[in-house]
Each structure stands twice: as structure tokens, then as C-alpha cells.
Amino acid sequence: MFTDTCRADDRRNGKGWFERESALHPSPSGRDDEGNEAAGQMAAWLLVAANLPVVLSVLIKWINKVVPMGNGLRDVVAQLNRFQKKHLMRLHYLLNPLALGIALWHWLSSRCRSTALPEWGLVMMVSLIALGLILKYRLCPKPLRKRVYRTHTQPLVLIALAMVLTIGHLIVD
Template identity: 40%
Template sequence: MEDMMMSHIRLSMKVMMAVCLLLSCASFLPCYAPFAVADDDVHHHAKERKKDLGSAFHHAENKKSNEAAGQAAAWILVAANITVAMGLFVRGTIRHMNLPAQITDKLKRFNQLQKKFLLPVHCILNPLALGIALIHFLSATSACEASSLPEWGLLLLALISGVGILVKFKVVAGNLRKRCYQIHTNPIPIALLVAVLLIGHAVVD
């Protein structure tokens, strides 16, 4: 009888120990859970920050490359039209200044010489500048929502270059070709193009 009681007592103690162990484990899990959730939140926020930093870095790289394309197009455009600027300067000097015939002849010869060497550069670099300007414009579409002037500038550049190509390759003939040449060499469209590009970029920036 006494042995049976001892067996019951031992069994009861084992059950109580098992219950206490389970309760201890159950009480430990809720304490661990917030740390686990917090750890997940930390990892989630770290991933979000990393994603945001990556997006910002990618945006900065795109902006930098887009600005580089715009500057390249501008410098190529300047280099392509040095011959135009010199031609306008020489013609204006001869027309508006009462110079001796000897100086006038020298200026005319200089103008012919610079055209001989620089016009091929003009014909090559202008279409290149137009292509890079188009890439620059397409890359900056969101920025161009602030103003439509960059679009007009690109359109003017395309029209002036297109008319020049028609004249260069003799696509049109007769009076129409002469008209195209007058449009292409007229300083007013060129001045308008420069004004639109400068004002448009100032507004966008």
C-alpha cells in the first residue's frame, strides 16, 4: 500500500514537473516573439532603405548621364556652327562698316577659306548634335513637363538641320532649293533657336 502511494506521488511530481516545464516554455515564447517581430521589422526596414538608396542612386546616375548628354549636344552644336558665326560676323562687318576695299577683299577670302574647311565639320556635327539632343530630350521627359520650350527648341533644331540636309544633298531643286538655303542660312531662325533653348533650359532647371 505504501509502495503504491509512493508511486502515485512520484507520478504526480513528474506530471507537475512536465506541466511546469510546458508553462515555462509557453511563457518564454511570448517574450521571444516581439524580438522576432522586431527583428523582422528591422530587416524589412533595412531592405526598404537599401531599395530607396538604390533607387536614389539610380536616379542620380540617370540625371548625371542625362546632363552629360545635354552638355555634349550643346558643345557639339557650338563646334558645328562656328563657321556660321564667323560667316555672319564677316558679312555683318562688310555690310555695316565702311572698310577699305583691300580689307573687304581679305575678309571675303577669309570667309571662303573658313567655309572650305569648316563646312564639312558643320554638316557632320549638326546631325550628331541633333541625335544626342533627341536622346537628352527623351531621357528628360519628366523634367520637360515644366515647360514646352525644350520641345520647341528640339523641333526648331530638327527643322533647321532638315532644311540644311535638303540643300546639301540637293533633294530639292530650282527655286525651292534656293528658298531652303535662304531659310537655313537666315540668322533669325538660328537666334530664335538659341533663345528658345536657353530660356527653356533655364525654366526647367
């Protein structure tokens, strides 16, 4: 008869499906789950660098709407935004997938058992980057593109991602 070995192991150890290891339930391998902090730092800084052009663009658009300026200064600000989008958005396209790869490496090397929030953050990060790649290479039908764009560029999604990762890592530490 076919049995699922993962489920059998969970029952034998007396742990449920979602129960994590903690100080009360140490890792059976006895290894220290500190993880690879250098990879985590690299992933975090790459995410900051990759999304800097987006933050600059949002700030420039906000300044253009809120701050009273003459037409000449407004044109200069708009030209600055076009310049940074043309030259810095390449960083966004290249560094975000690289940061994801390093974040996956960090997750695989650390795997803290006390909370699942970093994993949720990683799932959110994969989703946002996948949506970005779908937009970049136009992999979805035209009627869905607007929804995909709105989801990918939604500031609340980015804020939620940052909060989940930050809170999850604070719990881990």
C-alpha cells in the same frame, strides 16, 4: 471594340492631353527626372562648334560692309572668309547631325514634365537640320530651293531656336 490605350490611361489618371507632371504630380515611376546633363552639355557645345563657321561668315560679311577698309584689306578679309568656308563648313555639315543625335539622347533620358519648350526647341532643331540636309544633297525641286535656303539661313529662326531652348531649360532647372 478598339480602344486607344494612351487615351484611356490619360483619362484614368485624370490628366489632360497636354498637362505635364510637376512637383504637384510626381512621376509615377518615382525616378528623378534630372536627366543626363552630360549629354545636354555635349549637344550644346557641339551646336556651338558646328555653327561657328556660319557665325564667322556672317561677321566677316558684316565687317566687310560696315567697316571702312581699303581694297587690299577687303580682299584679305574676303580670302579669309573663302578659306574658312572651304575648310570649316565641313564641321557644320558633320557636327550638326551629331549634335541632333546627342540632343535626342538627352531628351529621351531626361523628359522633364514641367514644360514643353525643350521639345519645341528639338522640333525646331530637327526642322533646321532637315532643311540643311535638303539643301546639301539637293533633295528639293529647284524652284523651292531658294525658299528652303532662306528659311534655313534666316537669323531669326536661329535666334528663336536658341531662345526656346534656353528659356525651356531655365524653366526646367
